[in-house]
Every structure is written in structure tokens, then in C-alpha cells.
Amino acid sequence: MAAPEIPKKYKAVIYDKPGTLSTKVVELDTPEPGPGEVLINLSHSGVCHSDFGIMMNSWSQLPFPTSEGQVGGHEGVGTIVKMGPAICLGSGELRYSxxxxxxxxxxxxxxxxxxxxxxxxxxxxxxxxLVxxxxxxxxxxxxxxxxxxxxxxxxxxxxxxHAVVVLTAANGAYAQAVDMLRFGGTLVAVGIPEGEPVAIAGAMPQTLVAKxxxxxxxxxxxxxxxxxTMDFARRGIVKSHHRVEKMDALTAVFEEMEGGKLQGRVVLDLS
Structure with a gap:
């Protein structure tokens, strides 16, 4: 099989004005994979609230501030088109979500x-x-x-x-979660709030011990x-509620996200 033709340029969505709600589609030079690296042609990418936080300079725990021109996204799916030196085939197939x-x-x-x-x-x-x-x-x-x-x-x-699972990136949700628990209950922390780290309100030692x-x-x-989890999806027990948008719609998607209007997940078509 012939190797895929790799263009010298590729399209990407960047944060052109970090700290504001603004993105821009640009063309960048296609990188050359180095030792231990692979080049992946991404076809789609999910839009996560953490992307919004990075764009808005809301996460001081990460490299801060966000660089102008930084490419967004971390939920990509694609195909390996080129391998750098020192790459070897693994011992099996890895399915990862x-x-x-x-x-x-x-x-x-x-x-x-x-x-x-x-x-x-x-x-x-x-x-x-939806819920x-x-x-x-x-x-x-x-x-x-x-x-x-x-x-x-x-x-x-x-x-x-019995348990409260906090999936949103809001300190207010964590503050109320403790009061929702019964005796012996568990608070499960998943969402990471933006801004400076804040302790969970209401999680005093007296409350934790008494309950x-x-x-x-x-x-x-x-x-x-x-x-x-992938098996649940394969059997149809879990189904993703999503919609697909083009790359140039990302700013509008972030506006929906900021207003709490998104239903399920938005996936960007990167073609």
C-alpha cells in the first residue's frame, strides 16, 4: 500500500485573542515527527469545557497565560499517517476512552x-x-x-x-454536594473548576466525621x-447525544457553552 500523501500545510483552530471568546481558523506548517513520535491526521475533535477555560485564561494551574495562536482541542480522533524513528508495534490492541x-x-x-x-x-x-x-x-x-x-x-x-458525582467545573456544585449526601455517602470529584483552587465549602472535619x-x-x-465503558456503547446501553459542526463554528459553540445551552456534546469536523 502506498504511503498517504501528506500536505505541507494543515488547517487548525487557534485562540487568536486569549482571554476573550475568540477563535480563528488558520493554516499551519505540517510538522515532521521526531524520535518516538507519530503524525496523526485528525478527522474530528470533541469540544470540552476545559478548552473554553484555556481560551479564556481561566486555569492558572496550567501553563499561564495561554499563548496567542495556541491550537485548541484535546479530544481528537484520526489516523496515523507517518511515524518518526524508534517507533515499534505494540504487543496488542488498546481500546481507550x-x-x-x-x-x-x-x-x-x-x-x-x-x-x-x-x-x-x-x-x-x-x-x-435530555437528562x-x-x-x-x-x-x-x-x-x-x-x-x-x-x-x-x-x-x-x-x-x-448515596453518592454525588460532580461533573461540572463549578465550585458552587461542589459546595452543595456535601449537603446532598446521606450518612456514609461519597462525593466523587470529576469536574475541575477554573480559576484559583478553592476548597470544597461545607467539607469541614466535623461534617465528614459526623456523617x-x-x-x-x-x-x-x-x-x-x-x-x-466501550462495551456498554457497543451493546447500545450508552448512546452519545451529539451534533457535528464545522471548524469555523467553534466560537459560536463556545458562546452556547458559556450560556449553558449546549445539549450533549459538539464534535468538530476538521476536514
């Missing part, structure tokens, strides 16, 4: 349909239909504000949830969990 797409509705499906849990979804009011159709038994809108923990307790017989609470962090998952 970054689990980065529209986390909320995927988590609801995994919990309710995949594991048989009774799920309460908490999200923006406009996402009620319930994904398998949640109940929905609590963000417009309930400070009353959200009380509503969760009402739905759980006054006890609270025997646990707080755990989850960093993507291991290979076994990734394979199990």
Missing part, C-alpha cells in the same frame, strides 16, 4: 442503564428532557438555587444520596474501566 464527551448524560446512562442505580440529575433547566431521556429517575433544575440539596433529600426520603462521608477524585479511569 477519554470519556470526555458530554459527561453528564453519559454518566446518567452508565449509572441507570449500565449499573442499575436510581439517578437524580441536577443541571440547567433547559437540559431536563430524563438518558435514564434519570428525577430532575432538579439549577434554578432551584440554594434549595437544590433540600429537593434531593425530599426525593430520597429525607436521607440524601462518615468520603471524598474521592477520579482521573479518567483505567484500561479495564475504559473497555467496560
Amino acid at each position: 477519554c470519556a470526555g464527551g458530554g459527561l453528564g448524560h453519559i454518566a446518567v446512562q452508565l449509572g441507570s442503564r449500565g449499573m442499575g442505580y436510581r439517578v437524580i440529575g441536577v443541571d440547567a433547566d433547559a437540559k431536563e428532557e 430524563l431521556s438518558s435514564g434519570a429517575e428525577h430532575f432538579v433544575p439549577l434554578s432551584a438555587g440554594k434549595a437544590i440539596p433540600d429537593k434531593v433529600k425530599e426525593l430520597t426520603g429525607g436521607l440524601g444520596a 462518615a462521608l468520603k471524598i474521592v477524585g477520579v482521573a479518567v479511569g483505567d484500561r479495564r474501566e475504559a473497555i467496560e
Whole structure:
């Protein structure tokens, strides 16, 4: 088989004015893979809230500030078109999921349909239909504000949830999560808030001890969990709610994201 023809230029979306909501499609020189590297022709990429945070210079924990002209995205899929020196074939096939797409509705499906849990979804009011159709038994809108923990307790017989999984990058969500838990409950931290690190409000030692609470962090998952998740998708238990947009639509997608209007995941067609 002939080697694929590699263009000297490729299209990319860059953050042209970091700190503001602005992106631009440009042409860049195609890099040459060095030792231990491969060149991948990306066909699609998911749009993650962390991309938004990097564009807006909201994550001071990362290399800061974001460089003008930085290429965005970290959820790409594509085909290897060229290998650098010192590349060898692995000992087997690796199937791996970054689990980065529209986390909320995927988590609801995994919990309710995949594991048989009774799920309460908490999200923006406009996402009620998506959350319930994904398998949640109940929905609590963000417009309930400070009353959200009380509503969760009402739905759980006054006890609270066995576990609260925080998928959003909001300190406010973490602050309310502790109050939603029952005795012996677990707070699962997934979403990473932007800005300076803030301790979880309400997670005082007195509360943790009195209610025997646990707080755990989850960093993507291991290979076994990734394979199990992919198997759920293969069997149709988990289905991604997504839409495909062109590269030049990214700024508009970020505007939707900022307004909390996105339903599921947006995937960019990079062709």
C-alpha cells in the first residue's frame, strides 16, 4: 500500500485573542515527527469545557497565560499517517476512552442503564428532557438555587444520596454536594473548576466525621474501566447525544457553552 500523501500545510483552530471568546481558523506548517513520535491526521475533535477555560485564561494551574495562536482541542480522533524513528508495534490492541464527551448524560446512562442505580440529575433547566431521556429517575433544575440539596433529600426520603458525582467545573456544585449526601455517602470529584483552587465549602472535619462521608477524585479511569465503558456503547446501553459542526463554528459553540445551552456534546469536523 502506498504511503498517504501528506500536505505541507494543515488547517487548525487557534485562540487568536486569549482571554476573550475568540477563535480563528488558520493554516499551519505540517510538522515532521521526531524520535518516538507519530503524525496523526485528525478527522474530528470533541469540544470540552476545559478548552473554553484555556481560551479564556481561566486555569492558572496550567501553563499561564495561554499563548496567542495556541491550537485548541484535546479530544481528537484520526489516523496515523507517518511515524518518526524508534517507533515499534505494540504487543496488542488498546481500546481507550477519554470519556470526555458530554459527561453528564453519559454518566446518567452508565449509572441507570449500565449499573442499575436510581439517578437524580441536577443541571440547567433547559437540559431536563435530555437528562430524563438518558435514564434519570428525577430532575432538579439549577434554578432551584440554594434549595437544590433540600429537593434531593425530599426525593430520597429525607436521607440524601448515596453518592454525588460532580461533573461540572463549578465550585458552587461542589459546595452543595456535601449537603446532598446521606450518612456514609461519597462525593466523587470529576469536574475541575477554573480559576484559583478553592476548597470544597461545607467539607469541614466535623461534617465528614459526623456523617462518615468520603471524598474521592477520579482521573479518567483505567484500561479495564475504559473497555467496560466501550462495551456498554457497543451493546447500545450508552448512546452519545451529539451534533457535528464545522471548524469555523467553534466560537459560536463556545458562546452556547458559556450560556449553558449546549445539549450533549459538539464534535468538530476538521476536514
